[in-house]
Amino acid sequence: MHFKSLLLLSALWSLTAEAAPSPALTTSPTASTGHSSPSPLSFKTAFNNGTATSHATASPTITGSPLILHKGNDTFGNEKAVGPGGNEPVLFSASGTWLSVHCDNPALTDASTPAITQWAAAGASDAWKQLLDAWNGPQPSGNVHLAFAPYVYNQFHYQVDANCADVQNGVCDSTVQCGPTPPAGSLIINSLVGIHNIIKETNAAIAQVSSNMANTMTDFAAVFAKFPDQKGEMILKEILDALTFVIGIGSAFIWNDFIKTAGLFANDNYRGVWKDIANGAIAYGINSGKDSLSAPTNPYEESQTLSDILSRWTAGLEATQAGWLATTLAGNTSDSQSNMTAMLENGGILAAVQATNGDQWNDLQQAASAMLYGKMIPSAWKISQNKQRPFILRVDRSQYTCGSPISYDSTAKGLNLGNYMTNDVANKTHWCDPDGNTFFLLNAIDTVLDCNDNGCLPMGTMPFGALDGGTNDVLTGDPTVWGGITIGDIVQSSYAGFVVNGNKNNYTMPLDSNLITNPHFNITKGELPLQGSILTPGFFNLTICLSAELAGRGISSSSGSEPPCGNDVQTGPSVVVSPPTNSQGYAPGRCGLHVEQWQRNEGDENPTPDYQLAVTIKDGANIVIGSATKQIATHPLAVDSKLPFDVIVKEGNADNDPIQFWYADQYWDSNSKACSMGKYDSGNRNGDCSFNCPNPSGSAPPASATVALPTGIIPAANSQAALTTATGTASSSTAKPTETHAPGWCGVHVRQYQKNEKGENPSNDYAVEITLYDAKKNTVGTSGFQDAPANKPVPVTNSILPNPFTVTAQSVDSDPLLFAYGSTTWNSTGCKVGKYDSGHRDMDCGFTC
16 A cells, blocks of 8 residues: 555545635536446535535645655746647646646645645646536547546546546556646646545455454354354344445445544535535445345355355445445546535645544544444344343432442332342443433343342342343443443433434434434434434434333243333433534524522521522533533623623522523523522522524624613623623622621631532532631622632632632542631631531631631
8 A cells, every 4th residue: 555645545534724715616517428437426515506615724744745746856837738739738728827837836845835725826726627628528539538537647648547436446546746747737636546545545444344353253252142153044134134234324434434533524614515525425325335235145155154244244335435436536427526626626635635643544443343343232132042132221310329239128219129130230231321320231031040249139020131241341442342332332322212212112213314412312413424423323222111110021021022111102301302513612592591599698508698699501402511600699690601692690689589681682580481490498599591592693792682781781792701891891700798807706618519429519629619707797708619629729719808718628528628818727627517418518617817
């Protein structure tokens, strides 16, 4: 394999930098007679109307060479083309300044010059347009017919046996040098080489995956299937069906990996064009994949091993990729020419050379390995000689703490998991979701379990066992073992398909599904099919059970073949499909806001004479995009987030006054239909509101946005402080208390939050709330809710005391807090300290101020 071609190909998918607009390019709407190619394939691109759009480029990384490789000291550009014949630099009718560009042009000899600059300096857009016009026009009589790529090579005086549309063509593996033709010719030809090598290197990567996996098939069967060394027809059919499915989605995995690795969707100049090209290529793979896998004529003789099936899968996927290449580089339809133009314009292909990092093929092999093992593992369970009935049991966090021990006499809210599985099975099969709920990947089998050191099941119970290989010690996530698949992967994809299907089992994933499973089971729409990889809802499709009792009854069914819990609707959590995240990092649509308000002088919860607020902002996909921690909010609170404008929150003057909100041109309060506000309970109340958060318009909020705001305050776009007043800027921090204090014996109240407390403090660090009092018990400073990493002092920044005050947490729960007021230091061992309860503890200390 040529180093230069590998470098070019691995770079292709790393386009990142900005691009300048390109000239409009018009291509012929139909192909010339006499040019033939595979059946036309329609790609929806921005070029189907005959107009080109601009693309982005990046900086070069070819070691020691520009994008155009030179032959010694050759230069070109002194000649002038007047048409075919003679010693013209090209064989087609051409005109323009691109013909007089020299190979030693400074913009073309420095490897650090961006590809877009080189493309423009060479005038390659004009050259490409004129080349297509010549190809689409009548051919001179007596000329030997050439396919498109050889035709291009020939027109620029290069060897004509480089048929880049043929994935097996070795001549097209390597780039050409500038010399016998204007630099534009070298850039165009090297771009075609890039497209060719995408597929060639992809197929090589897939073949390597197949070869690696073939060497594991004996171990695979022993771990997951445990079937005897025989090749029954049922075994063959199941594996063959799974691999046929993989062929159909293989192109989606390949293109998604390229798009992700290159960050092609991060730049709006690329997004539309590459989205259409990738969608067209994926559609080609889905449509042709089902016909690409050859079936054995005699399964008892020709399919002696799973490795044989793998080789058939590899051949099928390679055929679909080669078919796309042949169709794209045929050049005999406007669709083919439009797609080539999309990839060549502004040096798009060449820019990839400049951005290569060499990791693309490893990433592709990992994605392909996960895809294939992901379909083979459930198939192996299905054909296993040992009875395997896979299902997933969801247990709510209110009934069981994920990862905790279970026994036959432990019951929570009516659920006794000890009646259904041993502690050993629970340890090996569980996965904890981000919200603390537990999912068990289980085998619904009727077996009699003996008691052992790991526990036992009482008589008369219906045990859940572990699947062969379906345990945390086998599915470790190691990318070199079984595709890096984990129990979490299987659970998330299966459960997401279940909820998308209306909390019903038996969901069928469309081959072109663009749904993506996100944390907390928020389902969003991606821009490409299978963008979610193996986490696409329904890629794994195991039975979901929301009730251990229902699953237990299913195990005892007489048929033994139906999954437990069946296909009826089950009561449980549901999700909605949300829009994709935009370039600012939030999903537009209907955003959410959660607010918590603490009453004044409410003991440990809020010892200050002011209300305190905490606010969380979620986007249209229910993802947290901004927050303001618990703090005094006597001034309106501006909550910064990924939204283009800050959300403003203002408390009332009395407990029952509504809380007011502003966002851009929207105003509402907690009594409106947009909110649901609870009553005060134990000193605080909670509420949830929704508001419109469309894509940003790029303008400031209209004048109506300020109508209901407090006098002199307006929201400001993209501002951290976001509250502008006539007297200055009010930040989201708390307002200072009274400017004088009563000296003497002062006090400090601290609430310390434990680490990793999901409801109170999910952080890996402690958190604290600090309130300072003067000698007359007036509040003279508050910190609000602040993270408190070990041994890092937390200051009370708004204190009016004459010296700074800090609190420092240490490493473990039992460690005392450290206090400092000016040069005076002490710790909490001499203070009134409560015990931890519900994830926090409170303490009070005195000091001289």
